[in-house]
Amino acid sequence: MVTREERQNLLQQKGCVVWMTGLSGSGKSTLACTLEHLLFKRGNLSYVLDGDNLRHGLNKNLGFSAEDRAENIRRIGEVAKIFVDAGIICIASAISPYRKDRDACRELLQPGEFIEVYMKFPLSLCEERDPKGLYKLARAGKIKGFTGIDDPYEEPINCEMVMELVDGRCPTPKEMAGRLLFYLEERGFLTPSPNLIFNF
Numbered sequence: 001m002v003t004r005e006e007r008q009n010l011l012q013q014k015g016c017v018v019w020m021t022g023l024s025g026s027g028k029s030t031l032a033c034t035l036e037h038l039l040f041k042r043g044n045l046s047y048v049l050d051g052d053n054l055r056h057g058l059n060k061n062l063g064f065s066a067e068d069r070a071e072n073i074r075r076i077g078e079v080a081k082i083f084v085d086a087g088i089i090c091i092a093s094a095i096s097p098y099r100k101d102r103d104a105c106r107e108l109l110q111p112g113e114f115i116e117v118y119m120k121f122p123l124s125l126c127e128e129r130d131p132k133g134l135y136k137l138a139r140a141g142k143i144k145g146f147t148g149i150d151d152p153y154e155e156p157i158n159c160e161m162v163m164e165l166v167d168g169r170c171p172t173p174k175e176m177a178g179r180l181l182f183y184l185e186e187r188g189f190l191t192p193s194p195n196l197i198f199n200f
């Protein structure tokens with residue numbers, strides 16, 4: 001057996017999950033990609049699990065009912081757990097509107113390994129961006145059960161990080177990714193702890 005510790009030693013990092021939650025258009029995917037790039041440049045291996053993308057494959061049989069969203073998040077959480085065991089920094093980005101579904105993903109991991117990041121940007125900003133035109137369709141009643149319009153979003157209560165407007169301005173993806181990088185460095189996810197010795 002190759003142990004998790006040995007895999008982490010090989011990669012010179014510790015596995016964890018950075019979980020982005022927030023409304024559609026709040027910038028989850030953009031931040032996830034930016035963080036992945038920063039980590040890559042620093043020599044760290046990460047992998048993005050994007051809710052929207054996974055719905056084309058792993059989760060293609062799921063819709064947007066509360067039950068289907070719960071199953072969507074459960075599967076993403078289980079896959080994320082496998083990545084953590086592989087020693088990889090898993091960046092998950094999904095609306096994940098229900099607190100209990102996010103908490104269940106947290107419970108799959110050891111304390112400290114699940115880093116919940118709330119993209120706390122107002123609906124008005126997300127709606128203004130509307131890159132896929134979905135808010136417009138939801139307002140017109142052509143999409144039912146759209147998060148933030150006629151479907152709930154439950155804000156995190158005790159998450160690890162909140163991204164929000166600063167003096168009315170949205171931080172750049174690089175600024176936010178920089179904050180996350182610092183968080184990961186500070187908590188020792190990106191540098192091997194001294195007791196991890198290279199040992200083939």
Ligand SMILES: Nc1ncnc2c1ncn2[C@@H]1O[C@H](COP(=O)(O)OS(=O)(=O)O)[C@@H](OP(=O)(O)O)[C@H]1O
Binds near residue numbers: 064068
């Ligand atoms: N009804 C409804 N509500 C919310 N979102 C909808 C809906 N229908 C389609 N979409 C598109 O699906 C993307 C969200 O997928 P997720 O897997 O992240 O959703 S969830 O976590 O299961 O709630 C979301 O993508 P993002 O904009 O990347 O968040 C939307 O583009």
Ligand SMILES: Nc1ncnc2c1ncn2[C@@H]1O[C@H](COP(=O)(O)OP(=O)(O)O)[C@@H](O)[C@H]1O
Binds near residue numbers: 022028029131170171
């Ligand atoms: N920090 C930011 N500042 C300005 N625009 C942003 C920022 N982050 C994302 N965007 C833009 O907002 C839109 C939605 O971003 P996206 O990452 O797709 O959100 P989500 O994955 O939450 O749906 C995109 O057009 C993106 O270019």
